[in-house]
Amino acid sequence: MSAPLSSVEAIRLVAKREFVTQVRSRSFVIGLIVTIVLFGVVGAISAFIAGQQSTSTLGVTPGASALAPALEATARTQDLTLEIRDVAEAAGRSALAADELDGLLVADPGGRYTLLGRDAVDERLAAVVGTAVRQTELTEALRAAGTDPDALEARSTVAEETLEPVDPDRGQRLALAIVGTVLLFISLSGYGQLVATGVVEEKQSRVVELLLATIKPWELLAGKIIGLGAVGLLNLVVLGGIAAIAGISFGLLTLPGAALGMFAMVLVWYLLGFFLFASLYAAIGSTVSRQEELNSVVAPMIFLLLIPFILTVNLLPGDPRNPLATVLSYIPFFSQTVMPARYALGTAELWEVGIAALLALVAIVVVVRLAGRVYRNSVLRTGARVSLREALGRAA
Amino acid sequence: MLDIRGISKRFGTRTVLSDVSFTVRPGEVFGFVGSNGAGKTTTMRIVLGVLAADSGEVRWKDAPIDADVRRRIGYMPEERGLYPKMKVEDHLQYLARLHGLGPGEARSSTRHWTERLGIASRLGDEVQKLSLGNQQRVxxxxxxxxDPEVLVLDEPFSGLDPTAVEVMSKVLRDKADGGIPTVFSSHQLDLVERLCDRIGIIADGRMVAVGTVEELRDRDHGVVLVVEGPPAGWADALPGVQVVAAAGTRTTVRLLGADDQQVLAAALAAGPVHEFRRHRPPLTEVYRDVVSAAAPERAR
Known part of the structure; x- marks a missing residue:
């Protein structure tokens, strides 16, 4: 015999079904594997590119070999690992043609230098060689004029100091911020889309009428969002965990504390962002009747997620205290992407995160109510697309 | 007793239901008939609370129906719908749980009904893998x-093969005999006539007739007699009688005040009578007459 069913129980049952169905589905497992492989490929490619750039080999003809100490000193200041090889010009040219050298420095009898490249001159090499030659010539000229080059150097140097200690881990923090931002973007857009698809599936298969004869629209909507949100959370935990373990074991990540903090921050902002976006996705999904119609109506949602993502990856790495980013990090629909990145970069205090989270919660309350109304008014109507005015109107 | 009282519903400027009332008693199978768009599905959706009525109310056991009572209704929507990729067993258990059954009850009830409806061997299959007829059984x-207390079924017989129709009719009859008010809509009037204790006819959003098949027949047709024997013409001058048809030795008359014994006496006086019987028009005919009789009323 059936007993009264509480809302909590109804939501739990719906959420459990969504979770189990999704986690068991082939697309979830494949999606997870593809994302992991993608992460690995991107990592491998960047490691490869970094390895490529680390050493440059420069051939130096006998006439220019006196420059070697100056070249080495300059390369050090410019973070370039330079290997100098003394070669005759002819041998050097053939080595350059065979890609054994990255550049060949030739001095003609008149004392003029030429840097040869194969089909292009390596820019970093050109910078090092140019500086070294200029420096050497300048020193000689100064000596000839009777000025002590070292004294001039000391007088003309500007010392650099900062009020606060320089963060030696800036690079890692930046990497954490970028990885976190990308993970958030992928999760919010992916699982938001899944909510819309699920709503349309129920509408298209008409099972929604059977469900709504038993439970209330808001219970069904809440269960769906919570269930799929939990799948997204699981996905994030798995991916974030793998990324952290890989980072630590390859020695790329030496800040487990900061990484953990950022991880927690990503999870919190995922949840805040997910409720906000998923309810919008659900509302939009409920206004159409078939999957084919869905793509065109959810397109604006992608922009809504893409704009804060693009702003974050463009504004913050060069300028972690960018005023526009600081303002946006408090505004719902932007905060879920901008604030965790600011936090990872160390430019947002916890209380700032707290205020932004509170504002996001207020937005969630408003959006969930509106989305619930649209959903309730649209989900049983099939056929033509439900207009926004009808969807927001009073109960049908 | 399921009591639908004065329900009205408009969609925009279009009136879909106006003042629809009928009752379904415990142990009764109630057939709900009407043409497409007459308002059957809207009425059922309102009973289930899927739609809200503009006015009127639905009562169950002398109290307005609420969410808890609705959860104890068994509903088959006109728009059939199940999750295509869910397994039959998981699906039925899920729905049972949503209706408030515990996990154990949900499992045993799923077993029971799939066996009864002949789909027990398909429990592990996805719904979409089943034939349409079997999906209908699911x-x-x-x-x-x-284990609902009330059954509301919108076109439960459409798309079923004759065997499934038999199974389903039996289930409905058994449920009703168990004291459960059962209301279903159908266009298969022969089936309605055979299965239902009472019927309601809806046309253009109004109930135009409610009653047993017998009552509806008498109300609109009066008593019609068929007499086989004496040559035509014997009834033409008979008072209180209207001749409906007369061909050769068969005369059909409608009683308008006269009683059947007077008619029989008049016929015997005219010649030998080989057949004398009451004409019982099938529901199809009754339905057609009821609906067309209501038409001028609605046009006004």
Whole structure:
């Protein structure tokens, strides 16, 4: 015999079904594997590119070999690992043609230098060689004029100091911020889309009428969002965990504390962002009747997620205290992407995160109510697309 | 007793239901008939609370129906719908749980109904892998799996093969005999006539007739007699009688005040009578007459 069913129980049952169905589905497992492989490929490619750039080999003809100490000193200041090889010009040219050298420095009898490249001159090499030659010539000229080059150097140097200690881990923090931002973007857009698809599936298969004869629209909507949100959370935990373990074991990540903090921050902002976006996705999904119609109506949602993502990856790495980013990090629909990145970069205090989270919660309350109304008014109507005015109107 | 009282519903400027009332008693199978767009589905959706009525109310056991009572209704929507990729067993158990059954009850009830409806061997299959007829049986199981107190079925027989129609008719009859008010809509009037204790006819959003098949027949047709024997013409001058048809030795008359014994006496006086019987028009005919009789009323 059936007993009264509480809302909590109804939501739990719906959420459990969504979770189990999704986690068991082939697309979830494949999606997870593809994302992991993608992460690995991107990592491998960047490691490869970094390895490529680390050493440059420069051939130096006998006439220019006196420059070697100056070249080495300059390369050090410019973070370039330079290997100098003394070669005759002819041998050097053939080595350059065979890609054994990255550049060949030739001095003609008149004392003029030429840097040869194969089909292009390596820019970093050109910078090092140019500086070294200029420096050497300048020193000689100064000596000839009777000025002590070292004294001039000391007088003309500007010392650099900062009020606060320089963060030696800036690079890692930046990497954490970028990885976190990308993970958030992928999760919010992916699982938001899944909510819309699920709503349309129920509408298209008409099972929604059977469900709504038993439970209330808001219970069904809440269960769906919570269930799929939990799948997204699981996905994030798995991916974030793998990324952290890989980072630590390859020695790329030496800040487990900061990484953990950022991880927690990503999870919190995922949840805040997910409720906000998923309810919008659900509302939009409920206004159409078939999957084919869905793509065109959810397109604006992608922009809504893409704009804060693009702003974050463009504004913050060069300028972690960018005023526009600081303002946006408090505004719902932007905060879920901008604030965790600011936090990872160390430019947002916890209380700032707290205020932004509170504002996001207020937005969630408003959006969930509106989305619930649209959903309730649209989900049983099939056929033509439900207009926004009808969807927001009073109960049908 | 399921009591639908004065329900009205408009969609925009279009009136879909106006003042629809009928009752379904415990142990009764109630057939709900009407043409497409007459308002059957809207009425059923309002009973289930899927739609809200503009006015009027639905009562169950002398109290307005609420969410808890609705959860104890077995419903088969006109728009059939199940999750295509869910397994039959998981699906039925899920629906049973949503109707408030515990996990154990949900499991045993799913077993029971799939066996009864002949789909027990398909429990592990995805719904979409089943034939349409079998999906229909799953849909009926979905309406029954939580042991409902009331059954509301919208076109439960459409798309069923004759065997399934038999199974389903038997289930409905058994449920009603168990004291459960059962209301279903159908266009298959022969089936309605055979299965239902009472019927309601709806046309353009108004109930135009409610009653047993017998009552509806008498109300609109009066008593019609068929007499086989004496040559035509014997009844033409008979008072209180209207001749409906007369061909050769067969005369059909409608009683308008006269009683059947007077007619029989007049016929015997005219010649030998080989057949004398009451004409019982099939429901199809009754339905057509009721609906067309209501038409001028609605046009006004």
């Amino acid at each position: 849909q009926l199981a979905a309406a029954l799996v939580h």
